[in-house]
Amino acid sequence: MMGLVISAALLGGYYAILATGLAFMYSVMNIINLAHGALIVLAAYGLYVLGTQGIALPVGIVVMSVAMFAFGMLLHKTVLSRASGGGELLPLLATFGIAIILDNLMFQTFGADNLSLAPFVGDLSWASFELPGDIFVGQLSVYILVAALIIIALIETLMRRTDLGRRIQATSQDRATASLLGINTGRTAAIATGIALATGVFAATAMGLRSAWGPYSGSAQLLFAFEAVVIGGIGSMWRVLIGAMILAFAQSIGAAIHPQGFLIGGHLTFLIVVFYRLPTWRNAIAKFRQARVQA
Amino acid sequence: MTRTLTRRAALATGGAVLGAFTLGRSQAFAQSSRTLKIGFISPISGPLAGFGQTDGYVLDQARAALADGVTINGTAYSVDLLDRDTQSDPSRAGQLARDLINNDAVDLMIAVSTPETINPVSDACEAAGVPCISTVMPWEAWYFGRGAVPGEESPFNYTFHFGFGVDEFYQAYISQWDLIETNKTVGVMYPNDADGNAIRAVLVPKLVEAGYEVVDPGAYETGTTDFSSQIATFRAAGIEIFNTFPIPPDFAAFWRQAAQQGLHRQVKIAQLAKTGLFPADIEALGGLGNNMASACYWHRDFPYTSPTTGLTGAALCDGYEATTGNQWTQQLGASLSAIDVAMAALSAAGDPKDRDSVAAALPTLRADSIGGIVDFTAGPVKNVAHGPIIGTQWQAAEEGDHQFDYVVTENATDPNVPITGELQAYNA
Numbered sequence: 001m002m003g004l005v006i007s008a009a010l011l012g013g014y015y016a017i018l019a020t021g022l023a024f025m026y027s028v029m030n031i032i033n034l035a036h037g038a039l040i041v042l043a044a045y046g047l048y049v050l051g052t053q054g055i056a057l058p059v060g061i062v063v064m065s066v067a068m069f070a071f072g073m074l075l076h077k078t079v080l081s082r083a084s085g086g087g088e089l090l091p092l093l094a095t096f097g098i099a100i101i102l103d104n105l106m107f108q109t110f111g112a113d114n115l116s117l118a119p120f121v122g123d124l125s126w127a128s129f130e131l132p133g134d135i136f137v138g139q140l141s142v143y144i145l146v147a148a149l150i151i152i153a154l155i156e157t158l159m160r161r162t163d164l165g166r167r168i169q170a171t172s173q174d175r176a177t178a179s180l181l182g183i184n185t186g187r188t189a190a191i192a193t194g195i196a197l198a199t200g201v202f203a204a205t206a207m208g209l210r211s212a213w214g215p216y217s218g219s220a221q222l223l224f225a226f227e228a229v230v231i232g233g234i235g236s237m238w239r240v241l242i243g244a245m246i247l248a249f250a251q252s253i254g255a256a257i258h259p260q261g262f263l264i265g266g267h268l269t270f271l272i273v274v275f276y277r278l279p280t281w282r283n284a285i286a287k288f289r290q291a292r293v294q295a
Numbered sequence: 296m297t298r299t300l301t302r303r304a305a306l307a308t309g310g311a312v313l314g315a316f317t318l319g320r321s322q323a324f325a326q327s328s329r330t331l332k333i334g335f336i337s338p339i340s341g342p343l344a345g346f347g348q349t350d351g352y353v354l355d356q357a358r359a360a361l362a363d364g365v366t367i368n369g370t371a372y373s374v375d376l377l378d379r380d381t382q383s384d385p386s387r388a389g390q391l392a393r394d395l396i397n398n399d400a401v402d403l404m405i406a407v408s409t410p411e412t413i414n415p416v417s418d419a420c421e422a423a424g425v426p427c428i429s430t431v432m433p434w435e436a437w438y439f440g441r442g443a444v445p446g447e448e449s450p451f452n453y454t455f456h457f458g459f460g461v462d463e464f465y466q467a468y469i470s471q472w473d474l475i476e477t478n479k480t481v482g483v484m485y486p487n488d489a490d491g492n493a494i495r496a497v498l499v500p501k502l503v504e505a506g507y508e509v510v511d512p513g514a515y516e517t518g519t520t521d522f523s524s525q526i527a528t529f530r531a532a533g534i535e536i537f538n539t540f541p542i543p544p545d546f547a548a549f550w551r552q553a554a555q556q557g558l559h560r561q562v563k564i565a566q567l568a569k570t571g572l573f574p575a576d577i578e579a580l581g582g583l584g585n586n587m588a589s590a591c592y593w594h595r596d597f598p599y600t601s602p603t604t605g606l607t608g609a610a611l612c613d614g615y616e617a618t619t620g621n622q623w624t625q626q627l628g629a630s631l632s633a634i635d636v637a638m639a640a641l642s643a644a645g646d647p648k649d650r651d652s653v654a655a656a657l658p659t660l661r662a663d664s665i666g667g668i669v670d671f672t673a674g675p676v677k678n679v680a681h682g683p684i685i686g687t688q689w690q691a692a693e694e695g696d697h698q699f700d701y702v703v704t705e706n707a708t709d710p711n712v713p714i715t716g717e718l719q720a721y722n723a
Contacts, residue, residue: 007523014520104340112344113575114543118551119582126554126583138555211520211548212579216342220518220544248521255524259513260487262521 008252013145015244019228025196037222038102043204072197076190107215117208334395341383346408360604389415449677458682470707471686482534487514593628601665635664683709
C-alpha cells in the first residue's frame with residue numbers, strides 16, 4: 001500500500017514535468033500547443049545525438065535548453081504570432097500541423113528505431129533506494145519529481161518576482177494595453193514560447209531515461225500532459241503539479257482495481273473534471289442542491 | 296447478319312490500327328500483357344516502420360535480380376514490383392490495395408508485417424479476386440481474425456499466408472526454457488491487443504499443460520506508464536521466467552521499473568516477443584539489454600537460398616550491412632521470402648496473368664524461399680503454410696561493429712537452422 005502511494009506520487013512528478021511547458025504556454029499565451037509532445041521528442045533526439053557525441057547528459061541538457069529556447073522564439077516569430085492573430089482555432093491548427101511535420105521530419109532524419117537516453121547514464125535508470133519494509137523506490141523517479149518541483153518553483157518565481165515575468169503576465173492579460181505601456185509584446189511572447197520549449201528539454205530527459213521513444217511518440221506524451229493540465233486547471237503552475245498528481249493517483253488506483261484500469265482511471269478522472277467544469281453541469285448541480293435544500 | 300462498311304467505321308478502325316503501330320508493339324502490347332505486376336505493401340513509415348525499414352533494400356535486390364524478366368511456361372515476362380507504404384495505418388493499407396488492384400491491375404499482391412498491414416490488404420484482395428501472399432503475423436490472427444471459423448472449411452480463395460503461429464511460439468518456448476534450470480514459474484505481461492489476447496487465449500493453457508505455473512496479472516493497456524502492481528505480483532510469486540509481447544517503449548519503461556524493484560535479479564529467462572525483434576530495441580535498454588531472450592521468424596544463419604535473387608541469408612545480410620551501415624534484421628529474410636513465394640506461385644500457375652489460375656496453384660504450392668520451404672499442402676488450414684519460430688538471445692558482441700549479437704539458442708521448429716550459442720541466464 002505504501003509502495004503504491006509512493007510510486008503514484010513519483011509518477012505524478014513525471015506527468016508534472018511533461019505538462020509544465022504545455023500549461024505555461026496556455027496560461028501566458030492562450031495557445032494550446034498540440035506540438036508539445038512532438039517538441040519533447042525533438043528535444044530527446046537532440047539529447048541523444050549529443051550523447052552519442054560523447055557529451056555528458058547534464059551538459060547536453062544545458063545545450064538543448066538553449067537550442068530549444070532559440071527554436072521556441074523562432075517558432076513564435078514565424079508561426080505562432082501570425083496564427084494567434086487569427087482567432088482561437090488557428091493556433092490550434094497551426095501547432096497540430098507543426099506536430100505532423102515534426103513527426104515525419106524526425107522519422108526521415110532518425111528512422112524508426114526506438115531510442116533511449118538510459119545507456120548514457122549507466123545504471124541510474126534502474127537504480128533504487130531501499131526503504132524499510134522492503135520498499136524499493138526508483139532513484140530516477142525521485143530525481144524527476146525533484147526536478148519537476150524545482151522547475152515549477154523557478155517558473156513561479158520568474159512570473160511573480162521578476163520584471164520579465166510581469167511583462168509576460170501583462171502581455172498575456174491584455175496585449176494592446178501592454179504595448180501601450182511600452183512593452184515589446186512580440187518579443188515577450190517569443191521569450192515565453194522559448195521558456196515553454198526549454199522546459200520541454202527536461203520532460204524529454206525524463207521520458208528518455210524512463211522509457212524509450214520513436215519518431216511518433218509525441219502524441220502519447222501530449223495526452224498525459226494535456227490531461228494533467230486540464231485536471232489541474234490554470235492560474236498557478238502549482239496547479240499543474242496537483243493535476244499531475246491527481247492523474248497519477250487515479251491511474252494507480254485504476255491499476256490496483258484491475259490491470260487494464262490504469263489508463264481508464266486517468267481518462268475517467270479527466271472526463272469527470274471536464275464535465276464538472278462545463279457551466280451547464282455546474283448550474284445543474286447547483287440547481288439540484290438548491291432543490292434539495294428547499295425540499 | 297450483314298455488315299455494312301461505312302466510311303466512318305473504316306476510318307476509325309484504320310486509325311486505331313495505325314495508332315497501335317505508332318505507339319509501338321513493344322509498349323502497347325507488352326505493357327498490358329507481358330508484364331507481371333506485383334504489389335508489395337508494407338509499413339515503411341509510422342509506428343510500425345521498424346518492420347519496413349529494410350524493405351527498400353530487399354526490393355532493390357529483387358528488382359535487380361528480376362530486371363531481365365522471367366520465363367513462365369515458355370513465355371517471357373518482365374516483372375514490375377510496385378511497392379507502397381501503409382504509413383502504419385490499416386485503413387490506408389486497404390486503400391492502397393484497392394488502388395493497386397483497380398488502377399495498376401496487379402496480378403498478385405504481397406503484404407508484409409503485422410495485422411495492421413496484412414488483414415486489410417488480404418480483405419481487399421479476397422473481395423476483388425486478386426491472389427495475395429502475406430507473411431509476418433501469427434496466422435491465427437490472420438485466419439480467424441478475418442472471419443474463418445474453426446473446424447469449418449476455409450472461406451478464402453485468393454488470400455494465402457505463411458509463417459508462424461502460436462504453436463511455433465509454444466514449441467520454441469518449451470525448448471528454450473528447458474535449456475536452463477528454473478522453478479518453472481512464468482510471469483507473463485500480455486497487452487490488451489490482437490497479439491496479446493491471442494497469445495493469452497492459446498499459449499497460456501498450453502504452458503500450464505506443459506507443467507509451467509503461469510502468473511498473469513491480467514491484460515494491460517498499451518501506453519501504460521507505471522507497472523508497480525504487476526511488478527509486485529511477479530516479485531511475490533517468485534517468477535524465474537518472464538514472457539511479454541509489448542511495444543518497445545512500454546517494455547523499456549516496464550523493465551526499468553522492474554529492475555528498480557530488483558525483479559531483474561530473480562529472472563533467469565526474460566523472453567521477449569514483438570519488442571526485441573530488432574537490435575535498436577535492445578540497445579535502447581542499455582545494460583539491461585544483455586542476454587534478453589527472443590524468438591525470430593528468420594535469421595541470417597538460416598541455411599537457405601533465395602531462388603529469386605540467388606542470395607543466401609548471410610549474403611543478404613552482409614550486403615545490407617555494407618550498403619546501409621546498419622545491423623541486419625530478421626525482416627530482411629522475411630520480406631524476401633514473400634517475394635520468393637510470390638514468384639513461385641506465378642511460375643506454378645498455368646497462366647500467371649490469370650488471377651484464378653494463380654489462386655488455384657497456391658493451395659498445392661511447395662515453394663523454396665530464403666526462409667526455407669513454404670508448403671501450403673502441409674499447413675494447418677487450406678490457406679496457411681507453417682513457418683518457424685527460432686529461439687534466440689541477444690548476447691553482448693565480443694567483436695564487430697554492433698553492440699549485440701543475435702544468437703540462435705534452439706531450433707525446435709526448424710532443425711536445419713544451426714544452433715550457434717548457449718542460452719545464458721539473464722541474472723547470471
